[in-house]
Amino acid sequence: MTQSANAPASPDQGDRPNLLDLSFHQLEDFVTRLGEPPFRARQVWQWLWQKGAASPLEMTNLSKEMRARLDESAVIRLPVISKQLQSSDGTIKLLLDLGEGVGIETVLIPEKTHYTQCLSSQAGCAMACTFCRTGQMGLTRNLTHGEILGQILVARTVLASLDTKLSLRNLVFMGMGEPLLNYNNLLQSLESLHHPQGLDFSSRRVTVSTVGIVPGILEFGRAGLGALAVSLHAPDQALREKLMPKAAKALPLDKLLEVLKKIPLKPRENITFEYVLLGGVNDSPQQARDLVRILSHVKGKVNLIAYNASPGLPYDAPSPEAVEAFQKILWDKGITVTLRKSKGRDIFAACGQLLAASADE
Numbered sequence: 001m002t003q004s005a006n007a008p009a010s011p012d013q014g015d016r017p018n019l020l021d022l023s024f025h026q027l028e029d030f031v032t033r034l035g036e037p038p039f040r041a042r043q044v045w046q047w048l049w050q051k052g053a054a055s056p057l058e059m060t061n062l063s064k065e066m067r068a069r070l071d072e073s074a075v076i077r078l079p080v081i082s083k084q085l086q087s088s089d090g091t092i093k094l095l096l097d098l099g100e101g102v103g104i105e106t107v108l109i110p111e112k113t114h115y116t117q118c119l120s121s122q123a124g125c126a127m128a129c130t131f132c133r134t135g136q137m138g139l140t141r142n143l144t145h146g147e148i149l150g151q152i153l154v155a156r157t158v159l160a161s162l163d164t165k166l167s168l169r170n171l172v173f174m175g176m177g178e179p180l181l182n183y184n185n186l187l188q189s190l191e192s193l194h195h196p197q198g199l200d201f202s203s204r205r206v207t208v209s210t211v212g213i214v215p216g217i218l219e220f221g222r223a224g225l226g227a228l229a230v231s232l233h234a235p236d237q238a239l240r241e242k243l244m245p246k247a248a249k250a251l252p253l254d255k256l257l258e259v260l261k262k263i264p265l266k267p268r269e270n271i272t273f274e275y276v277l278l279g280g281v282n283d284s285p286q287q288a289r290d291l292v293r294i295l296s297h298v299k300g301k302v303n304l305i306a307y308n309a310s311p312g313l314p315y316d317a318p319s320p321e322a323v324e325a326f327q328k329i330l331w332d333k334g335i336t337v338t339l340r341k342s343k344g345r346d347i348f349a350a351c352g353q354l355l356a357a358s359a360d361e
């Protein structure tokens with residue numbers, strides 16, 4: 001499926017910027033430079049983020065002159081859907097073309113009452129975690145503000161074309177990339193997400209997942225723009241270094257835990273620790289007890305994820321018995337623990353399986 005109305009977005013906008021790349025304040029400056037009062041930015045913003053305008057010419061509550069001037073001086077470029085796959089469990093994976101051969105993926109996951117969208121923050125990823133398929137491809141580049149949030153606009157058009165009453169409610173930055181290594185664009189995107197005349201997502205509905213990057217993790221934690229999830233995956237530094245060498249060496253486990261203690265949390269707020277269970281590697285009862293110990297001074301809950309096999313990666317899924325025993329040890333020690341049900345495995349849309357524009361899918 002291809003959206004022909006829009007050319008693929010490119011990070012190089014030439015002298016005509018992509019309106020989707022502007023923050024609200026940048027848009028105010030932009031309309032002011034076109035000779036319009038700054039309040040016009042509010043109308044343009046609504047057209048972009050609420051009404052899904054594909055061209056400034058559609059913005060009918062602006063004067064004809066202003067529409068023409070906007071159209072001459074800017075473009076609206078969305079990511080283009082190059083492939084849409086639907087899993088037997090309803091999960092939808094979209095392969096998006098950003099132009100110049102750059103592809104990313106985003107995943108729409110149906111829950112009981114709503115959809116959750118898994119967003120990418122980078123094309124590829126530099127972290128090279130050994131169990132993650134995206135990590136094997138290396139980093140291509142950071143996504144822009146318009147490319148990060150454009151994934152939501154594209155998802156909305158897909159959901160509108162489906163026979164579903166469920167709307168898009170939750171966002172998780174758990175697609176391709178390490179969000180905190182694209183910090184400025186991430187932060188600007190989160191600010192735009194919460195704009196009441198725009199996408200209007202509450203910060204409670206947005207989660208950013210990270211391997212743990214300083215100083216970004218502390219800055220993000222203090223900004224209060226979304227919930228924090230930390231990919232932990234090992235209860236000790238030595239194993240963490242084997243599983244996620246770059247991340248673990250850059251910020252050793254004890255330092256990571258120290259930083260997390262400094263993050264202000266509201267009364268009912270928690271840090272989520274993600275822990276991918278790899279059969280025979282990090283799923284033993286002793287490792288569960290070690291995990292309890294290291295988390296004893298952090299206000300956190302644990303989200304276990306059974307490893308999703310990916311071709312070419314040297315790990316096995318954990319046995320159901322190991323998963324249950326691991327979960328029970330945490331539970332018995334009073335740690336809130338959930339087991340993430342992986343969705344979309346049959347279309348390689350599950351966690352750690354995202355690898356855009358690959359010929360093998």
Ligand code: SAH
Binds near residue numbers: 131178210275276307
């Ligand atoms: N770079 C960030 C954002 C990506 S999140 C981070 O790592 O947190 C992707 C989530 O999927 C992470 O929790 C990651 O550890 C998990 N994951 C990666 N590969 C996986 C696999 N093969 N099976 C199950 N989960 C995996």
